[in-house]
Amino acid sequence: MSASPILITGGAQRLGRHCAERLVQDGQPVIISYRRERPELEAMRERGIVTLQADFSSEDGILDFLERLKSETGSLRAIVHNASDWAPDSDGDDAGAAFERLFRIHMLAPYLINLHAKALLDACSEPQRDIVHMTDYVVQKGSRKHAAYAATKAGLDNLTLSFAARYAPEIQVNAIAPALIMLNQGDDEDYAAKARAKSAMDMVPGPGVIYQSLRYLLDNRYVTGTTLAVDGGRHLR
Numbered sequence: 001m002s003a004s005p006i007l008i009t010g011g012a013q014r015l016g017r018h019c020a021e022r023l024v025q026d027g028q029p030v031i032i033s034y035r036r037e038r039p040e041l042e043a044m045r046e047r048g049i050v051t052l053q054a055d056f057s058s059e060d061g062i063l064d065f066l067e068r069l070k071s072e073t074g075s076l077r078a079i080v081h082n083a084s085d086w087a088p089d090s091d092g093d094d095a096g097a098a099f100e101r102l103f104r105i106h107m108l109a110p111y112l113i114n115l116h117a118k119a120l121l122d123a124c125s126e127p128q129r130d131i132v133h134m135t136d137y138v139v140q141k142g143s144r145k146h147a148a149y150a151a152t153k154a155g156l157d158n159l160t161l162s163f164a165a166r167y168a169p170e171i172q173v174n175a176i177a178p179a180l181i182m183l184n185q186g187d188d189e190d191y192a193a194k195a196r197a198k199s200a201m202d203m204v205p206g207p208g209v210i211y212q213s214l215r216y217l218l219d220n221r222y223v224t225g226t227t228l229a230v231d232g233g234r235h236l237r
């Protein structure tokens, strides 16, 4: 019997893509969700990664993705809730709609997928099944310019505790809380230097540290309801 796939939402670029490709290199089947088609997806498909389109900014979009996911696979080894929009706060008329949108991407999508895809995890014949929530260091301190983002990530952080208690012992539920793993296009050296200085490690590590953290959770049968801080010691500065 072939191994059950691992689902990574928002896996078409950056951290999610890196983890998807590392998992496939390890011989692990992977399904990713993506919102926008792009050339890089062809390269991922050629590596055998299954790609499913999804827009989590509406409940209908979340439920539509779930139906297509259930048509694609009868089981899942793990679900990594990675999809995210690091949108700055809006102070215009759209502030409320923007907040609700981030709520749906960061909280409603993980909530509904955890509820409606549980049967796929239960159908996995392997002894360990995992759910991993990608949160953020700012859950601990908030953010002046990304308050809606931070608040909805804090909600995802809390969902880690609830689902860990509810799904134990069959399914382990944990979070990874990164800070400044990768810069974004357009980040100049001045921004990069200031961002690096925010952590004790004074570096921008790249996505490999996230894969190491995911690997740890996938390989450990005794960890649930916890958050791995992968932030270079931000709290020390």
Ligand SMILES: NC(=O)C1=CN([C@@H]2O[C@H](COP(=O)(O)OP(=O)(O)OC[C@H]3O[C@@H](n4cnc5c(N)ncnc54)[C@H](OP(=O)(O)O)[C@@H]3O)[C@@H](O)[C@H]2O)C=CC1
Pocket (backbone or CB within 6 Å): 009, 010, 011, 012, 013, 014, 015, 016, 034, 035, 036, 037, 054, 055, 056, 057, 081, 082, 083, 084, 085, 086, 105, 134, 135, 136, 137, 177, 178, 179, 180, 181, 182, 183
């Ligand atoms: N990068 C970093 O330094 C840090 C990252 N994190 C967290 O780690 C995770 C990965 O970060 P990173 O790789 O930078 O993430 P990205 O900003 O690259 O976003 C990941 C994916 O989320 C998808 N996405 C965005 N909006 C939607 C939506 N409405 N519906 C469905 N998918 C959507 C995008 O899909 P598409 O491109 O197809 O539109 C994108 O590819 C995220 O959860 C992030 O919050 C936390 C702290 C630091």
Ligand SMILES: Nc1nc2c(c(=O)[nH]1)N=C([C@H](O)[C@@H](O)CO)CN2
Pocket (backbone or CB within 6 Å): 083, 084, 085, 086, 136, 178, 179, 180, 181, 182, 183, 184, 195
């Ligand atoms: N979805 C995303 N979330 C976050 C990103 C990102 O690029 N996409 N980036 C960050 C920053 O690196 C921040 O940690 C810098 O201090 C946070 N979240």
